[in-house]
Amino acid sequence: xxxxxxxxxVPADPNAPSVPPAPPTPPAAPSAPPxxxxxxxxAAPEPATAPLPVTPPAEVPAGAAAGAPAGAGGWPPPxxxxxxxxxxxxxxxxxxxxxxxxxxxAVLVAALVAGGVGGGIGYWAAERGxxxxxxxxxxxxDSQAAFKRDPGTVAAVAGKAxxxxxxxxxxxxxxxxxxxxxxxxxxxxxxxxxxGHIVTNNHVVASAAxxxxxxxxxxxxxxxxxxxxxxxxxxxxxVLKLKKAPEGLAPLPLxxxxxxxVGDSTIAIGAPFGLSNTVTTGIISAKNRPVASGDGSGGSNxxxxxxxxxxxxxxxxxxxxxxxxxxxxxxxxxxxxxxGNGFGQTQAxxxxxxxxxxxNQAKNVAEQLIKTGKPVYPVIGATxxxxxxxxxxxxxxxxxxxxxxxxxxxxxxxxxxKAGDVITAFGxxxxxxxxxxxxxxxxxxxxxxxxxxxxxxxKTAKAxxxxxxxxxxx
Numbered sequence: 001x002x003x004x005x006x007x008x009x010v011p012a013d014p015n016a017p018s019v020p021p022a023p024p025t026p027p028a029a030p031s032a033p034p035x036x037x038x039x040x041x042x043a044a045p046e047p048a049t050a051p052l053p054v055t056p057p058a059e060v061p062a063g064a065a066a067g068a069p070a071g072a073g074g075w076p077p078p079x080x081x082x083x084x085x086x087x088x089x090x091x092x093x094x095x096x097x098x099x100x101x102x103x104x105x106a107v108l109v110a111a112l113v114a115g116g117v118g119g120g121i122g123y124w125a126a127e128r129g130x131x132x133x134x135x136x137x138x139x140x141x142d143s144q145a146a147f148k149r150d151p152g153t154v155a156a157v158a159g160k161a162x163x164x165x166x167x168x169x170x171x172x173x174x175x176x177x178x179x180x181x182x183x184x185x186x187x188x189x190x191x192x193x194x195x196g197h198i199v200t201n202n203h204v205v206a207s208a209a210x211x212x213x214x215x216x217x218x219x220x221x222x223x224x225x226x227x228x229x230x231x232x233x234x235x236x237x238x239v240l241k242l243k244k245a246p247e248g249l250a251p252l253p254l255x256x257x258x259x260x261x262v263g264d265s266t267i268a269i270g271a272p273f274g275l276s277n278t279v280t281t282g283i284i285s286a287k288n289r290p291v292a293s294g295d296g297s298g299g300s301n302x303x304x305x306x307x308x309x310x311x312x313x314x315x316x317x318x319x320x321x322x323x324x325x326x327x328x329x330x331x332x333x334x335x336x337x338x339x340g341n342g343f344g345q346t347q348a349x350x351x352x353x354x355x356x357x358x359x360n361q362a363k364n365v366a367e368q369l370i371k372t373g374k375p376v377y378p379v380i381g382a383t384x385x386x387x388x389x390x391x392x393x394x395x396x397x398x399x400x401x402x403x404x405x406x407x408x409x410x411x412x413x414x415x416x417x418k419a420g421d422v423i424t425a426f427g428x429x430x431x432x433x434x435x436x437x438x439x440x441x442x443x444x445x446x447x448x449x450x451x452x453x454x455x456x457x458x459k460t461a462k463a464x465x466x467x468x469x470x471x472x473x474x
Contacts, residue, residue, distance in 0.1 A: 157267055157327040158279045164191040164252045165269045165320060166216035167276040168204055168226075168240070173211030184208070188270040188320030189216065189240065190252050190329065192366060196245025199366050200319030201334050202231045202238040202302070214240060219277050222246070230369030233473040234377060235442065236293065236302035236334050236357065237365040238319075252321055255328030257307065257358035260284055265325040266309045268333055268354070270317030282311030282352075288429065290436035291355045293335040305429075305439040306355035307331045313354035322356040331356030361443055378446045378467040381410020382417060386434040392424040392455065393437035415463040417454065424460075425453035441467065 149156040171184035187204030191197075198216055205228055208214050214226040226240040264284045272278050286308040293302050309322060313333050322331035337353035368376050383399040383406075395412070396405045397419050405419045406412050417423075423431050426440045427450045444450065446469030453462050 152325055154267060154279070154281055157323060157325065158269065161252060161267075161269060161321070161323060161327055162219045162277055162279075164250050165277070166190065166198060166218055167271040168198075168200055168319065169215045169217070170205050170208035171213045172207040173213075184212075186271055186274045186316050187318045188316065188333070190269075190319075190321045191249050192239070193251050194249050196242035196249060197229065197366075197370060198226065198240040198242065199332065199362065200238050200240065201332065202233050202236045204319045205231065205238050205240065206233075209238075216240065216242060217276065230373040230375070231473075232365050232369065232375030234302055235361065235365045235375060236304065237332065237362050237369070237375075239366050239369045252323075253328045254359055254363055255324050255326075255330040257330050257360045260287060260307060260324070260330050260358075262286060266311045266330075267323040267325075267327075268309070268311040268313055268317060268320060269323070270313070270320030270333060272312070272314035272316045272350075274316055278317075280312040282309050282354075284308070285310050285353075288440075289355060290433075290439040291335055292435040292439070293355075302334075303435055303439045303442060304334065304355070304357050304361070305443050306334070307358055309354045309356060310352040311354060312350045312352070314350050317354075329359050331359050332362050358443070364445065374472045376446065377470045378441055378444050378448065379410075379470050380412045380417075380441060380465055381407035381468055382412035384423070384434040384437055389433040391432070392422040393431050393434045395419050395421045395423070411465045411468045415452070415465045417463065417465075418456070420456070422455045423452055424455060426450060427452075 149159070166189050168187045168189050169184060170187065185204065185207060187200055189198040189200035189204070192199045205214060209228050209231060214228070215223050216226050217223040224242045224244060224246070226242050229239040229241050231238040262284050266282050266284055268280045268282070270278055284307060289306045289308045291304050291306045293304075307322065307330065309331075311322070313336050317333045318335075320333045321329045322333050324330050333354060333356050335355045336350055337355075338349065338351055365375060368374070383396045383403075385394040385396050388394055395417060399405045399407075406417060423437055425431055426437060429436075429440050431437050431440065444467055446467050449464055449466045451462060451464050453460060455461075
């Protein structure tokens with residue numbers, strides 16, 4: 001409801017009488033309003049919430065738009081004029097039928113557009129056309145032209161970052177002679193350097209990595225073909241390169257994920273369900289959240305000590321940047337926790353539990369992929385149980401294919417670890433499972449020395465492990 005004229009006191013007339021005059025003789029009671037024709041369509045009340053997905057606005061019923069009297073279909077008649085000295089006055093005569101019909105139709109449209117009664121009242125005041133009162137409303141067109149968004153606002157950060165975020169289309173190659181391209185998917189990536197490298201998730205491009213096609217579309221609508229430079233399945237990071245990179249690329253600045261604090265503001269940009277250039281906001285909900293995610297094929301699991309955010313992240317956001325309030329990348333959106341395929345959904349959506357790969361780790365992986373095309377992983381040289389949870393990470397009795405669980409002369413063996421030992425802490429991080437241990441190991445670099453805490457035969461001990469390395473996904 002408009003309040004643009006509130007607070008402007010009306011000066012008193014010095015010649016006004018000190019007491020009100022005698023009230024005039026009350027007018028005769030107005031005749032009863034005409035009955036509403038039950039066969040005439042009535043305006044339906046507006047729903048309390050807008051439906052999703054968006055639907056076109058409903059058409060105004062012909063009867064309500066052209067011939068319904070004021071008050072029909074749930075619409076109130078125009079309010080009476082304000083009486084002098086608070087005394088009652090005769091009701092305002094009804095407007096001609098033609099004008100009333102147009103008013104009802106116009107108010108209905110205004111209510112649908114403005115989303116409330118305020119739109120209808122605003123239009124009614126304009127139609128009344130009081131010559132003695134001029135409007136002080138400033139039109140949106142006049143104010144928006146000169147409006148500037150302060151640095152650090154969501155709009156300012158998004159406006160600067162969007163030109164450096166791309167929507168990735170990945171299509172797998174045909175599986176037989178004469179067949180075209182296979183199925184594809186949509187993900188997100190961001191400009192890493194001026195040479196045209198794009199950082200994204202491995203699971204975004206995996207289907208097109210062997211014989212498929214990749215393209216990247218910028219926010220200005222221009223699309224460029226791309227190719228895979230390198231992929232790291234375990235880290236879920238991939239680097240693409242635009243085949244004909246345009247000039248003037250603006251890489252997104254990289255932040256420091258170690259300095260992120262719980263409660264910091266976050267901005268996520270991506271293409272959820274194919275809706276490119278979508279911006280959502282939230283906060284950092286937690287740090288160092290151990291997350292194991294799969295590609296849905298039963299293999300190629302990835303592990304991360306993730307940043308958790310409540311910014312809305314959905315399928316299609318994968319690979320997109322998670323920004324801080326200054327517009328620097330602090331993570332790569334990679335996974336969500338969902339309620340599954342309930343409520344008739346074929347693909348789960350955000351429930352406010354999103355996870356991003358910390359940018360410090362992603363940067364190290366991206367640099368390695370650009371340099372050699374292959375990922376390098378730090379390892380402890382021991383196979384741990386990946387199913388038990390709660391007591392720590394237990395070194396298995398044997399490795400894959402019957403090999404020893406502790407590699408001879410490897411980092412774990414040199415630290416004195418044996419099969420059956422339960423690792424409960426890695427550095428200053430508590431360990432509750434095998435995936436948690438791997439997530440923490442992969443936040444380090446080969447050659448790092450880390451103190452670990454483990455249990456053997458009910459006794460607690462400590463040891464220092466110098467991490468080894470493994471090149472490639474195997």
